[in-house]
Amino acid sequence: MSKGKQKHGFWFYFGRVMAGIGIALLLLVLYIYLSVPTYSFKEPKPFSGEYLYNPYQDMKPDQWKKYHFHCHSRKYFGLTNGRKSTESTIDSVYQALGYDHYGISDYMYINPHNADKEDYIPAYEHGYGLFRKTHQICIGAESVYQVDYPFMQNLNMKQHMINKLGEHSRFVMPAHASFTKGYKVNDMMLLSNYRLLEVLNPYGDAFEHWDMALSNGHRVYALGNDDTHNINKANEVCHNMTMVNTPDFDPEHIYEALDKGSSYAVEFDNWYHFPMTLEEKIAQAKALPHLRRAELVGDTLFVEISSPTMEEVQFIGQDGKVLKTEEKVATAWYVIQPEDHYVRTHINVNGLQHFYLNPITRHPTPTPVDQRLDVVNKAQTYLYWFVYIVSFAALAWYLFKKTKEKKEESK
Numbered sequence: 001m002s003k004g005k006q007k008h009g010f011w012f013y014f015g016r017v018m019a020g021i022g023i024a025l026l027l028l029v030l031y032i033y034l035s036v037p038t039y040s041f042k043e044p045k046p047f048s049g050e051y052l053y054n055p056y057q058d059m060k061p062d063q064w065k066k067y068h069f070h071c072h073s074r075k076y077f078g079l080t081n082g083r084k085s086t087e088s089t090i091d092s093v094y095q096a097l098g099y100d101h102y103g104i105s106d107y108m109y110i111n112p113h114n115a116d117k118e119d120y121i122p123a124y125e126h127g128y129g130l131f132r133k134t135h136q137i138c139i140g141a142e143s144v145y146q147v148d149y150p151f152m153q154n155l156n157m158k159q160h161m162i163n164k165l166g167e168h169s170r171f172v173m174p175a176h177a178s179f180t181k182g183y184k185v186n187d188m189m190l191l192s193n194y195r196l197l198e199v200l201n202p203y204g205d206a207f208e209h210w211d212m213a214l215s216n217g218h219r220v221y222a223l224g225n226d227d228t229h230n231i232n233k234a235n236e237v238c239h240n241m242t243m244v245n246t247p248d249f250d251p252e253h254i255y256e257a258l259d260k261g262s263s264y265a266v267e268f269d270n271w272y273h274f275p276m277t278l279e280e281k282i283a284q285a286k287a288l289p290h291l292r293r294a295e296l297v298g299d300t301l302f303v304e305i306s307s308p309t310m311e312e313v314q315f316i317g318q319d320g321k322v323l324k325t326e327e328k329v330a331t332a333w334y335v336i337q338p339e340d341h342y343v344r345t346h347i348n349v350n351g352l353q354h355f356y357l358n359p360i361t362r363h364p365t366p367t368p369v370d371q372r373l374d375v376v377n378k379a380q381t382y383l384y385w386f387v388y389i390v391s392f393a394a395l396a397w398y399l400f401k402k403t404k405e406k407k408e409e410s411k
Helices: 010-034 085-095 156-164 185-189 207-215 249-260 278-286 377-408
Strands: 040-041 051-053 064-068 121-128 136-141 171-174 197-199 220-223 241-245 262-267 290-295 300-305 310-317 321-327 334-336 342-348 353-356 360-363 373-377
Touching: 040 156, 051 121, 064 185, 085 278, 136 156, 136 249, 156 171, 185 249, 197 207, 197 262, 207 342, 220 262, 241 249, 262 278, 262 342, 290 353, 300 310, 300 342, 321 334, 334 342
Parallel strands: 171 197, 197 220
Antiparallel strands: 040 373, 051 360, 064 241, 121 136, 136 171, 220 241, 241 262, 262 353, 290 300, 300 334, 310 321, 310 342, 342 353, 342 360
């Protein structure tokens, strides 16, 4: 029997099928990566102008609600690290903690649990990446955007993903930015077209990222989340939350408050330093004081909470520099200087609880002006795509030619 007419067994054909599937998947991944447009980024400008925007100017002290937008339930047979977190258990734990809203944000899936309730906010965590997790929490999501760049992402890909997710969601929030360095601190200098940043996350806080964004004129507001994976473990809940100032639980009112910054991130220092039981955390969360005043009087910012005193208050400005510190005061204040581009406030409530207020920012008009830095460089994009097409065509022709030569040799 000649070589060309040899019969092959099952494993030969199985191997060829698997190789074909592998090549098809590789080509799909290459197509997804290489189809990203090339962006040019304008030079970022710090906040400037004669007008100071205070996100708390319409705040009502008796209208604070406790929100949490990052929690995982058991999905995909537990492969996504949801472990034993059933929806009913999540309900019972966060209701006991006194949270007003606890959003389930499963990976690449909008969980319909509680969708029949008026306060339901659809959300999910976007991203397939396992090693360098460049993930986003999509809040107010209409649908899941299935495309991702799972192995690595450059600045073009990160910006393009924010833009695409924004077409399907009310907010696109970079998640656990410092965890596995999915977002580099310097990325925040140029990235735009997003409003929220997960500054507080048990797997890594993102204060450097936040100050980098603010220092370069991006009006970005902080959220705090638990990123819960096992609701049955007390050490995974009640680390962080977001206080939202709203008269009710209407999702549109929540979105409006988050968009204008009428919220603040809360951190409970009970992870490594002061581990607590669930019962202790319930008592702590229910006794949590709230922001009572964040008022601008002229160019002076006054801050108070519902507790008689605050352990320490820091006013922080450009590049994360501490501008002023006050200790054991009932009212803290800071005179905003002409050279201050923004001022944010960190309140150490009692050594165990911390409030991170959104910044006062400068603008040329009474209404905040947001900068957008990304512009698709069409000429460069088309040039790159032309090079890719020509390269693939040349490779395909070369492989076809070699295959043809081998067939002729085997006759």
